[in-house]
Amino acid sequence: MTVQFSDPRPGSLEPYWMPFTANRAFKAGPRMFVAADGMHYTTADGRQVLDAMAGLWCVNAGHNAPRIVEAIRTQAGRMDYVSSFQMSHPLAFVLAERIAEHAPAGLDRVFFTNSGSEAVDTALKIARAYHKVSGQANRVKLIGRAKGYHGMGFGGLSVAGIARHRRDFGPLLGDVDHLPHTHDLAHNAFSRGQPAWGAHLADELEAIVQIHDASTIAAVIVEPVTGSGGVLPPPVGYLERLREICARHGILLIFDEVITGFGRLGGPFGSGVLGVTPDLITCAKGMTNGAVPMGGVIASRAVYDAFMSGPDAAVELMHGYTYSGHPLACAAGIGALDTYEQEGLFARGPEICTAWEAAVHQLKGARHVRDIRNIGLLAAVELDSREGAPGARAGEVIDRCFEAGVLVRVAGDNLVLSPPLIITPEQMAQVVETIDAALKAVN
Numbered sequence: 001m002t003v004q005f006s007d008p009r010p011g012s013l014e015p016y017w018m019p020f021t022a023n024r025a026f027k028a029g030p031r032m033f034v035a036a037d038g039m040h041y042t043t044a045d046g047r048q049v050l051d052a053m054a055g056l057w058c059v060n061a062g063h064n065a066p067r068i069v070e071a072i073r074t075q076a077g078r079m080d081y082v083s084s085f086q087m088s089h090p091l092a093f094v095l096a097e098r099i100a101e102h103a104p105a106g107l108d109r110v111f112f113t114n115s116g117s118e119a120v121d122t123a124l125k126i127a128r129a130y131h132k133v134s135g136q137a138n139r140v141k142l143i144g145r146a147k148g149y150h151g152m153g154f155g156g157l158s159v160a161g162i163a164r165h166r167r168d169f170g171p172l173l174g175d176v177d178h179l180p181h182t183h184d185l186a187h188n189a190f191s192r193g194q195p196a197w198g199a200h201l202a203d204e205l206e207a208i209v210q211i212h213d214a215s216t217i218a219a220v221i222v223e224p225v226t227g228s229g230g231v232l233p234p235p236v237g238y239l240e241r242l243r244e245i246c247a248r249h250g251i252l253l254i255f256d257e258v259i260t261g262f263g264r265l266g267g268p269f270g271s272g273v274l275g276v277t278p279d280l281i282t283c284a285k286g287m288t289n290g291a292v293p294m295g296g297v298i299a300s301r302a303v304y305d306a307f308m309s310g311p312d313a314a315v316e317l318m319h320g321y322t323y324s325g326h327p328l329a330c331a332a333g334i335g336a337l338d339t340y341e342q343e344g345l346f347a348r349g350p351e352i353c354t355a356w357e358a359a360v361h362q363l364k365g366a367r368h369v370r371d372i373r374n375i376g377l378l379a380a381v382e383l384d385s386r387e388g389a390p391g392a393r394a395g396e397v398i399d400r401c402f403e404a405g406v407l408v409r410v411a412g413d414n415l416v417l418s419p420p421l422i423i424t425p426e427q428m429a430q431v432v433e434t435i436d437a438a439l440k441a442v443n
């Protein structure tokens with residue numbers, strides 16, 4: 001079969017086993033997108049749909065940003081691929097340098113991966129190997145958090161805290177424990193930004209240290225803002241306490257910034273916006289604006305330097321991927337940073353985040369709404385669960401929103417919103433009005 005790339009038409013939908021998808025339902029009623037531009041997708045039947053989820057929390061500068069498209073095009077015609085093992089190409093170094101400029105002070109060494117899942121597994125491995133090279137090989141335990149999402153590798157899944165993601169895959173890593181999550185509507189319902197209640201929950205790390213002993217713990221990994229678990233901003237003071245406890249016990253702190261990196265919280269990294277610096281940051285998604293798969297780990301100079309101690313000719317970290325630092329991904333990453341910087345998308349954070357907060361909280365009092373949470377350009381509207389069918393109502397709401405021309409994501413009983421950073425006040429109003437109408441229409 002010859003494919004017409006200008007107008008591709010699959011002969012059959014069957015061979016493609018789709019990820020995180022009800023395959024049979026999709027294939028019975030496919031939802032296909034054929035083009036995108038700025039804030040909108042075009043569907044196969046020619047409708048414009050406002051993208052209120054930035055692809056999948058990744059298209060932060062809006063779709064088909066011209067600088068990114070041009071960077072990929074240029075690089076594709078110049079050099080398609082080169083291994084990153086014992087050789088490289090200039091763009092990888094330029095991108096690492098540019099990322100380091102935006103990362104919190106002290107974090108300036110960048111390891112490239114191809115996804116958030118790989119970034120997380122890489123960070124967990126770096127944490128263990130760091131303690132080994134530092135003469136503390138007993139430190140192998142990894143601490144995650146309930147409701148956490150860290151991708152789908154066995155490492156990320158082991159530290160994650162969403163049961164339905166873990167239950168089908170047999171034994172995960174054994175040396176793992178979890179902090180409690182911070183979601184409590186009795187204290188935090190309808191909070192704007194960081195909730196006031198909950199910093200004490202970080203002290204649970206002390207309890208975990210009491211059980212396992214600090215000398216066995218390698219790292220704590222949390223999302224600064226829980227994303228897929230339902231958009232849970234950290235309580236005021238919570239991350240600071242985690243930071244302090246980790247430092248006191250020699251435990252590395254990893255922030256999984258796959259969602260919060262590259263502008264989502266109103267600055268280049270969530271760590272900077274929230275004022276807490278971890279030892280390692282994982283990132284992906286907005287790193288290339290979603291245009292080419294890429295992820296990375298940003299390490300502190302202290303962590304990196306610990307590895308640079310053996311013979312000069314020895315490989316310091318036995319880890320990497322065929323496509324680490326892929327030339328097209330690096331081009332896209334540089335194009336994305338150019339776009340964020342030159343369009344002022346990092347700088348306009350505070351203004352746009354305030355407008356977003358005001359817009360989404362208009363849904364307070366709307367039918368079925370039990371909570372609204374927001375931070376940066378993220379929000380969740382939590383709905384009352386339908387008796388015996390959790391998530392069903394939210395699923396119907398997002399279907400209605402899609403029919404009405406707005407793409408919203410569902411996570412359990414939450415409507416999850418993470419629009420591109422270029423969203424206008426009018427488009428914010430459109431999102432809110434469309435959700436409100438859908439809520440009125442469902443039982």
Ligand SMILES: Cc1ncc(COP(=O)(O)O)c(C=O)c1O
Nearest residue numbers: 115116117149150151256258259
């Ligand atoms: C916080 C976090 N970590 C890791 C991942 C995994 O990223 P990927 O799907 O690129 O592997 C995600 C994806 O949504 C995420 O939100």
